[in-house]
Amino acid sequence: MANVTLRNVRKTYPGGFEAIKGVNVDVGDGQFCVLVGPSGCGKSTLLRMVAGLETVTGGEIDIGGRVVNQVEPADRDIAMVFQNYALYPHMSVFNNMAYGLRNRGMKEAEIKTRVEEAARVLELSAMLERKPRQLSGGQRQRVAMGRAIVRQPKVFLFDEPLSNLDAKLRIAMRVEIRKLQRRLKTTSVYVTHDQLEAMTLADILVVMNGGQVEQIGNPLAIYEKPATTFVASFIGAPPMNLMSMRTEEIKSQLGGSAGEAGILGIRPEDFVITDQTPAGGVALPLTIEAIERVGAETFIYGSRAQDEQRVAATPGELPPGEVIVRIPGTEAPAIGEKIRVAAVRQK
Numbered sequence: 131m132a133n134v135t136l137r138n139v140r141k142t143y144p145g146g147f148e149a150i151k152g153v154n155v156d157v158g159d160g161q162f163c164v165l166v167g168p169s170g171c172g173k174s175t176l177l178r179m180v181a182g183l184e185t186v187t188g189g190e191i192d193i194g195g196r197v198v199n200q201v202e203p204a205d206r207d208i209a210m211v212f213q214n215y216a217l218y219p220h221m222s223v224f225n226n227m228a229y230g231l232r233n234r235g236m237k238e239a240e241i242k243t244r245v246e247e248a249a250r251v252l253e254l255s256a257m258l259e260r261k262p263r264q265l266s267g268g269q270r271q272r273v274a275m276g277r278a279i280v281r282q283p284k285v286f287l288f289d290e291p292l293s294n295l296d297a298k299l300r301i302a303m304r305v306e307i308r309k310l311q312r313r314l315k316t317t318s319v320y321v322t323h324d325q326l327e328a329m330t331l332a333d334i335l336v337v338m339n340g341g342q343v344e345q346i347g348n349p350l351a352i353y354e355k356p357a358t359t360f361v362a363s364f365i366g367a368p369p370m371n372l373m374s375m376r377t378e379e380i381k382s383q384l385g386g387s388a389g390e391a392g393i394l395g396i397r398p399e400d401f402v403i404t405d406q407t408p409a410g411g412v413a414l415p416l417t418i419e420a421i422e423r424v425g426a427e428t429f430i431y432g433s434r435a436q437d438e439q440r441v442a443a444t445p446g447e448l449p450p451g452e453v454i455v456r457i458p459g460t461e462a463p464a465i466g467e468k469i470r471v472a473a474v475r476q477k
């Protein structure tokens with residue numbers, strides 16, 4: 131069993147900067163955990179601590195029931211796949227994959243078996259004699275994964291492995307990685323700043339901000355019920371519409387009690403264009419300012435009419451008065467038109 135458990139993990143860099151401020155995460159055996167968050171939130175630092183490439187200032191890192199804080203990276207039974215896959219240019223694909231095993235003194239026959247098996251899984255069998263420069267970006271990335279797979283580690287660690295690939299290849303490799311992990315059932319921790327990658331890969335999603343965990347759980351559950359406005363605006367593209375509401379509005383529209391104030395969040399896809407105000411829902415009059423047709427769907431950027439502006443955007447979240455609506459298809463009203471949109475409250 132290779133659970134990865136972080137208990138109150140902290141990191142202060144020399145010079146005093148506190149990059150990780152007490153993080154608790156429990157990744158079960160065979161699960162795929164994704165750490166996601168904006169640049170500088172500490173996700174690479176956390177991953178590097180699991181790998182043993184950074185010292186731990188406080189707390190415990192436990193891999194497979196063993197606290198590894200003081201264990202050398204090579205003895206942690208992990209394999210890491212990096213962003214710049216760092217293949218040896220002068221070596222064949224076979225030798226690139228075999229390199230780490232040879233370093234450990236493994237017998238050639240066993241190395242051959244492992245490399246050939248990994249090459250088969252990664253569909254690289256026909257390319258074992260090629261040099262990295264004779265491969266496409268995606269194939270190189272697969273070789274980098276092959277190097278991790280042949281070691282048969284307890285845990286895979288991925289540090290933004292797809293960020294050097296173009297958009298189309300990223301999507302293809304994202305699917306590959308997930309299929310591969312399902313087949314190998316190796317516990318994985320994966321770092322990305324791409325929320326779509328995070329949503330689609332994760333069994334457990336850890337949303338980080340400022341060295342702390344904002345929310346942790348199943349990705350769809352986080353999408354449905356973000357715990358904080360940070361999570362609400364970070365997960366989902368375009369982001370959730372966040373509107374601060376005054377007491378009387380909360381009371382009249384959402385059935386809250388007097389004295390409450392809060393932030394109302396509505397996903398762009400939860401709006402419909404309608405003249406009705408649904409029971410238990412909210413309706414907003416909008417003037418259309420911009421339209422983006424992307425094929426299967428259309429994004430409408432509207433501003434709330436001045437006289438009807440009963441809601442104001444939270445500072446720093448959305449431009450004042452702007453609401454994003456997502457509708458299926460390409461049929462949309464024209465720029466400058468006034469429409470009404472409504473959304474029903476979700477429990």
Ligand code: ATP
Nearest residue numbers: 143144147149168169170171172173174175176323
């Ligand atoms: P990115 O997506 O940009 O890679 P990240 O979430 O992975 O960001 P980290 O690289 O973990 O972020 O960095 C977290 C914070 O720690 C940042 O503010 C960074 O400047 C700081 N930091 C990283 N390495 C060091 C270091 N060696 N010394 C001091 N501060 C550091």
